[in-house]
Amino acid sequence: xxxxxxxxxxxxxxxxxxxxxxxxxxxxxxxxxxxxxxxxxxxxxxxxxxxxxxxxxxxxxxxxxxxxxxxxxxxxxxxxxxxxxxxxxxxxxxxxxxxxxxxxxxxxxxxxxxxxxxxxxxxxxxxxxxxxxxxxxxxxxxxxxxxxxxxxxxxxxxxxxxxxxxxxxxxxxxxxxxxxxxxxxxxxxxxxxxxxxxxxxxxxxxxxxxxxxxxxxxxxxxxxxxxxxxxxxxxxxxxxxxxxxxxxxxxxxxxxxxxxxxxxxxxxxxxxxxxxxxxxxxxxxxxxxxxxxxxxxxxxxxxxxxxxxxxxxxxxxxxxxxxxxxxxxxxxxxxxxxxxxxxxxxxxxxxxxxxxxxxxxxxxxxxxxxxxxxxxxxxxxxxxxxxxx
Amino acid sequence: xxxxxxxxxxxxxxxxxxxxxxxxxxxxxxxxxxxxxxxxxxxxxxxxxxxxxxxxxxxxxxxxxxxxxxxxxxxxxxxxxxxxxxxxxxxxxxxxxxxxxxxxxxxxxxxxxxxxxxxxxxxxxxxxxxxxxxxxxxxxxxxxxxxxxxxxxxxxxxxxxxxxxxxxxxxxxxxxxxxxxxxxxxxxxxxxxxxxxxxxxxxxxxxxxxxxxxxxxxxxx
Numbered sequence: 284x285x286x287x288x289x290x291x292x293x294x295x296x297x298x299x300x301x302x303x304x305x306x307x308x309x310x311x312x313x314x315x316x317x318x319x320x321x322x323x324x325x326x327x328x329x330x331x332x333x334x335x336x337x338x339x340x341x342x343x344x345x346x347x348x349x350x351x352x353x354x355x356x357x358x359x360x361x362x363x364x365x366x367x368x369x370x371x372x373x374x375x376x377x378x379x380x381x382x383x384x385x386x387x388x389x390x391x392x393x394x395x396x397x398x399x400x401x402x403x404x405x406x407x408x409x410x411x412x413x414x415x416x417x418x419x420x421x422x423x424x425x426x427x428x429x430x431x432x433x434x435x436x437x438x439x440x441x442x443x444x445x446x447x448x449x450x451x452x453x454x455x456x457x458x459x460x461x462x463x464x465x466x467x468x469x470x471x472x473x474x475x476x477x478x479x480x481x482x483x484x485x486x487x488x489x490x491x492x493x494x495x496x497x498x499x500x501x502x503x504x505x506x507x508x509x510x511x512x513x514x515x516x517x518x519x520x521x522x523x524x525x526x527x528x529x530x531x532x533x534x535x536x537x538x539x540x541x542x543x544x545x546x547x548x549x550x551x552x553x554x555x556x557x558x559x560x561x562x563x564x565x566x567x568x569x570x571x572x573x574x575x576x577x578x579x580x581x582x583x584x585x586x587x588x589x590x591x592x593x594x595x596x597x598x599x600x601x602x603x604x605x606x607x608x609x610x611x612x613x614x615x616x617x618x619x620x621x622x623x624x625x626x627x628x629x630x631x632x633x634x635x636x637x638x639x640x641x642x643x644x645x646x647x648x649x650x651x652x653x654x655x656x657x658x659x660x661x662x663x664x665x666x667x668x669x670x671x672x
Numbered sequence: 673x674x675x676x677x678x679x680x681x682x683x684x685x686x687x688x689x690x691x692x693x694x695x696x697x698x699x700x701x702x703x704x705x706x707x708x709x710x711x712x713x714x715x716x717x718x719x720x721x722x723x724x725x726x727x728x729x730x731x732x733x734x735x736x737x738x739x740x741x742x743x744x745x746x747x748x749x750x751x752x753x754x755x756x757x758x759x760x761x762x763x764x765x766x767x768x769x770x771x772x773x774x775x776x777x778x779x780x781x782x783x784x785x786x787x788x789x790x791x792x793x794x795x796x797x798x799x800x801x802x803x804x805x806x807x808x809x810x811x812x813x814x815x816x817x818x819x820x821x822x823x824x825x826x827x828x829x830x831x832x833x834x835x836x837x838x839x840x841x842x843x844x845x846x847x848x849x850x851x852x853x854x855x856x857x858x859x860x861x862x863x864x865x866x867x868x869x870x871x872x873x874x875x876x877x878x879x880x881x882x883x884x885x886x887x888x889x890x891x892x893x
Contacts, residue, residue: 493806493893494720504806539722643887644813645820648877653820656880660827661776664834665769 350425363411368392370402372409373445374426378434379414385438390445397473401601404456405449412445427452443474456605464516464612465589466582469601472590485638488584492635496536497579498529503632511628514579515588517613524569527579530561533568591631592620673766678778685748685782692741696790696818699737700797700811700890703730720804723891731888738818739884741786742825745779750833772834779830783822791815794890807891814890821883828880 362377366384368391375383395402412429422428429448432441450470454462492504495514502510512518513526520526524533538556551570554563593600596619607618617624682689706726794811803809832843854867874881 490893494724496721501805640893642808642810642813642889642892644810644889644892645817649883649886650816650820652878653824653880653883655878657820657823657827660824660831660880661773664776664827664831665772 347425365409369395370406372406373429374409374411375432376412376414379412379432379436379441382436382438382441383412383432386441386445389438390442390449393442393446393473393477394449394470397470398453398601400598404453404601404605407452410445410448410452412448439477443477446470446474446477453601453605458608461609461612461615464582464585467586469589471586483590483638484583484587485635486640488580488587488635489639491580491584495579496532497527497577498532499527500579506632508625508628508632511632512613512624515584515612515628516578517616517624517628518611523576524565524572528568528577530564533564534559534561537564537567587635588616588627588631589619591634592616592627595620595622595627595630597621674774674777677774678781681745681749681775681778681782684751685745688744688748689741689782689786692737692744693786693789695737696741696786697793699730699733700790700794700814701800703727703733703890704797704801706730720807723807724889724893727889727891728887730890734814734818734888735821735884738821739825741783742822742827743829745782746826746829746833748782749775749779749830775834776827776830779826780823783819783826787815787819787822790818797890801891803891806893808893809891811890814888817883817888824880824883 363374364377364380364383366373366375366380366387368388371387371391371394373383373387391405394405398404408425408427410427410429412432414432414434427448430444432444436444447468447470450468450473453469454465457465492500492514495501495504497514499510499514503514513520528536534555537552551563551567554560555567556564589604593604596603600619600621603621604615604619607615609615609618613624616627620627703726791811794814798809798811801809832840850867850870854865857864857866873879875885876882
């Protein structure tokens with residue numbers, strides 16, 4: 284790839300085109316302003332440089348294509364079919380080719396509906412779905428390895444597997460820390476919607492926050508958005524236990540966990556639980572966790588936050604999500620949403636509060652159904668078989 | 673006429689109705705007392721989730737008490753008639769359906785007492801506990817559900833008891849037939865379970881027993 288000269292804006296040109304001087308000077312002094320008027324400031328490279336770039340891209344594309352074709356040829360000798368839906372390419376074994384031919388367009392449509400302008404993330408490389416007895420293949424830069432598909436798999440099941448595999452593929456573009464924080468396949472909501480689930484995780488997150496065992500979770504529920512940032516682990520913390528839990532949390536946890544489950548000997552348990560020694564509780568809690576972390580909220584809460592960021596980010600959000608190298612989760616969320624992380628958290632919080640689940644004690648449907656049955660049964664009683672003394 | 677029927681119904685039901693009414697008042701209070709000390713306002717760390725779990729567990733007792741009260745009042749409605757061979761009922765210058773409705777009405781009146789006392793107990797339990805942020809008490813909704821469940825149970829057993837021994841026989845044969853079908857199909861390796869199918873239809877909306885299923889939560893989010 285050639286180096287491009289970009290100096291002050293895009294005004295500099297190489298000697299190939301910009302060094303024309305010489306007679307008549309007066310004419311060029313008149314022409315130069317005209318040339319500058321029609322010059323396109325956006326063009327930062329000469330035609331030659333542009334040609335070099337195009338050539339290098341063409342070479343790279345041809346190299347990738349030949350790699351793909353040689354791999355496909357090798358696979359075709361084993362009876363591998365290639366199925367395409369737009370730029371989306373699937374390799375599959377012959378026994379399941381028919382069901383894959385039905386499933387691939389449906390899967391691609393669902394992926395496009397979710398990723399929109401970032402759909403090409405799903406088409407970065409072909410995906411191979413094997414069936415029983417086929418040659419195993421591991422992922423490479425040329426082709427990704429999908430899950431095994433059974434001979435009797437139905438179309439809907441295959442569509443969902445393709446979508447989830449795409450989600451895994453896109454997920455590999457995230458860094459390890461972000462992927463761990465997210466804790467789920469980014470295409471899981473798409474599969475859930477296709478399965479007829481019209482709800483969301485927000486009601487569960489509401490209950491989770493309302494019943495949170497961590498001080499930071501309860502404070503978040505009460506409306507403190509800074510606490511929500513902490514509960515959602517958007518920023519790194521040096522001492523998670525001290526940041527997320529108060530002494531009452533630790534004592535209650537140890538009390539409920541109990542000595543019978545290995546949470547302390549009598550000498551450790553009594554000072555904490557019965558004598559209310561905060562230091563003893565803290566020491567026991569840290570010793571039993573042995574360096575691991577008890578997260579204040581579940582990955583479900585993280586996923587709802589990510590969904591909020593993607594919704595706020597609109598078109599291009601997925602692309603920004605996977606292509607942004609962010610030092611913290613907060614930066615990553617802000618990049619996806621194209622908005623400050625605090626705005627995303629505020630929107631997420633209002634969504635969670637609005638999703639408060641309806642009480643299950645008595646619904647209108649249950650009440651009316653019971654009343655109808657009372658009337659029906661009373662009517663049946665008046666019409667029962669005749670008595671005989 | 674109704675007053676006489678009510679008095680006779682009460683005399684046949686009071687031995688069960690009295691303790692049932694006391695139990696209806698006490699259950700919500702016991703539930704709250706069990707889940708979180710009435711004197712402990714610090715329902716914070718890890719206690720909130722436990723409180724909700726305990727509330728859900730006590731729901732079984734509410735449903736059982738409602739069913740038991742309905743059964744007790746329904747059998748009390750027809751006990752004397754069955755013993756006397758319906759002579760008194762047949763001798764009255766009254767259409768059969770009117771007589772049945774009078775009996776039914778007396779049962780509904782008698783059930784009002786335990787339902788009201790349940791509601792009072794739920795109100796007292798909700799007032800006695802300091803709820804953490806995010807939780808709410810639903811004493812009236814719970815009492816309404818209890819009342820509807822008791823009336824449904826009363827209606828079911830009343831309808832069965834209002835019939836003759838032949839009617840009861842039909843019902844027993846139907847239940848026996850379902851059990852036999854289940855055993856035969858199971859032995860033949862069939863996946864379909866007729867008994868489970870019928871129970872599912874009865875206990876899911878809009879079945880008659882759906883009011884007994886689900887979560888009976890005095891305290892919820």
